[in-house]
Amino acid sequence: MKPDASINVLGGPLHSCSTDPITGFFRDGHCNTCEQDQGSHTVCAVMTAEFLAFSKYVGNDLSTPRPEFHFAGLKPGDRWCLCAARFLQAADEGCGPGVHLAGTHQRALEIVPLDVLKRHGTDV
Secondary structure, eight states: OOOOOOBBTTSSBOOOOOBTTBOSTTSSSSOOOOTTOTTOEEEEEEOOHHHHHHHHHTTOOOSSOBGGGTBOOOOTTOEEEEEHHHHHHHHHTTOOOEEOGGGSBGGGGGTSOHHHHHHTBSOO
């Protein structure tokens, strides 16, 4: 799998999202993506308790530890490469997490408008 160019939504180089916990489709700490990334794990989201509860409610429990997958579970303040469609769904429901724009891949813009990302931006 060959990653797309590492460009963020602001047009600059893609910054790291998180290495603790390690995130990204490639588990490289960045929200890099490629053709095989069907979920578009491109939004560098900053977790909130409200978003984690929403995500669990809609069937994607990100807060419960899963040791069999070496996953400690996320907590408020953690950054995570989130699927762009899930971010948009949460934003539409009024519980979208924060967004580290410099760590959000430009491919997120295929799903989420830039103004929506900026409204949630933590680094604007």
